[in-house]
Amino acid sequence: MSTIEHGENKNTETALSIEPQQEASEIDLVELFYVLLSKLKWIILSVVMCMLIAGGYAFFIAKPQYEATSSLYVLSSNDSIVNLSDFQIGNYLAADYLEVFDTWEVNAKVISDLGLSYSYTQLKNMVSVTNPSNTRMLNITVTTGDPQLSADIANQMALVVSDYVHDVLATERPSVMSSALVPTKPSSPQKTRLILIGALIGLVLSVGVITLRFVLDDKIKSVDDIVKYTGIPVLAVMPLYSQNITQSSRRGERKN
Numbered sequence: 001m002s003t004i005e006h007g008e009n010k011n012t013e014t015a016l017s018i019e020p021q022q023e024a025s026e027i028d029l030v031e032l033f034y035v036l037l038s039k040l041k042w043i044i045l046s047v048v049m050c051m052l053i054a055g056g057y058a059f060f061i062a063k064p065q066y067e068a069t070s071s072l073y074v075l076s077s078n079d080s081i082v083n084l085s086d087f088q089i090g091n092y093l094a095a096d097y098l099e100v101f102d103t104w105e106v107n108a109k110v111i112s113d114l115g116l117s118y119s120y121t122q123l124k125n126m127v128s129v130t131n132p133s134n135t136r137m138l139n140i141t142v143t144t145g146d147p148q149l150s151a152d153i154a155n156q157m158a159l160v161v162s163d164y165v166h167d168v169l170a171t172e173r174p175s176v177m178s179s180a181l182v183p184t185k186p187s188s189p190q191k192t193r194l195i196l197i198g199a200l201i202g203l204v205l206s207v208g209v210i211t212l213r214f215v216l217d218d219k220i221k222s223v224d225d226i227v228k229y230t231g232i233p234v235l236a237v238m239p240l241y242s243q244n245i246t247q248s249s250r251r252g253e254r255k256n
Contacts, residue, residue, distance in 0.1 A: 032214055039210050046206035047199050054198025055191070062194075064186035067143050068150035070158040071178040072097075074136040097138060097174065100161055101129045109160045114152055127157060137177065147183045154180035 036043070074097060100106060107120045116123065128141045140161075142154040158176050166173035 032211065035214050036207065036210055039206075043203065043206040043210070047202035050198040050202030050205070051195050052198075054194045054201075058189045058191040058194040062189040063145055065143050065145060065188045066147040066150045066183040066185075067141055067187040068147070068154045068180035068183055069139055069141045069178075070154040070176065070180040072138040072140070072158055072162060072174040073177040074138065074172075074174050095131060097161070097165060098129055098131060100164060100169075101127060101140075101157070103164075106157070106160050106164055109164075110153065110156050113156055113160070116153075123153070126153065138174070140180075142180070143187065151180040151182045 102124065104120050107123045110116070111118060111120070111123060118126075126142055126144055128143070130139045130141070131137070132139070140154050140157050142150045142157065144150045144153070155176075158179075162174045162176065165171055
């Protein structure tokens with residue numbers, strides 16, 4: 001009989017020692033919510049600070065950039081009647097012409113015609129060429145800090161590429177379908193978007209730091225924490241008096 005009782009006591013002790021460890025490894029989402037709620041003013045302060053930083057960068061530091069786009073239309077035949085093979089050949093040519101924009105001859109010609117002080121690599125980084133799917137169009141987008149310069153480079157690039165393709169590759173001359181207009185508004189920075197991103201960063205950082213501190217905090221703060229982390233029931237609680245209260249009580253006793 002004693003052996004059975006001893007076994008039961010041993011199992012009970014083992015259960016008590018294991019159960020608190022399992023509970024301690026879990027995150028109490030309700031408690032975390034109240035912790036976040038108690039730190040709400042710090043979360044709001046973090047969001048506002050990050051928004052101000054992002055807004056300051058967008059309005060005072062970031063340089064506005066302007067985009068201008070011109071378009072080329074790739075031809076495959078001079079005939080007035082265009083058949084399916086013409087469209088297919090035109091699509092292949094459009095893909096091939098994308099490589100022409102990367103040649104140093106084309107970029108050097110644009111620099112020379114406009115009297116630019118950019119290098120070949122600098123101009124190449126300003127130009128983006130796309131070929132929309134299932135079309136024979138080439139969109140030439142130029143991004144600079146000067147709206148007039150963006151339009152001039154986009155239009156001149158279209159003319160130079162058209163001449164280069166006709167003279168060097170000995171194919172049909174692509175026609176300029178659309179000339180670039182001088183942009184009236186900058187394409188970047190997108191101030192509203194930057195401010196919203198700043199707010200999101202502030203929210204994520206503040207909530208992340210508070211959550212991390214909550215998870216790593218293993219200090220005993222209440223009776224419930226003692227039961228939670230140790231599994232030992234609390235029989236009594238003694239109030240903690242401050243030093244000032246203790247000293248004042250001693251003075252009262254001395255007077256008496």
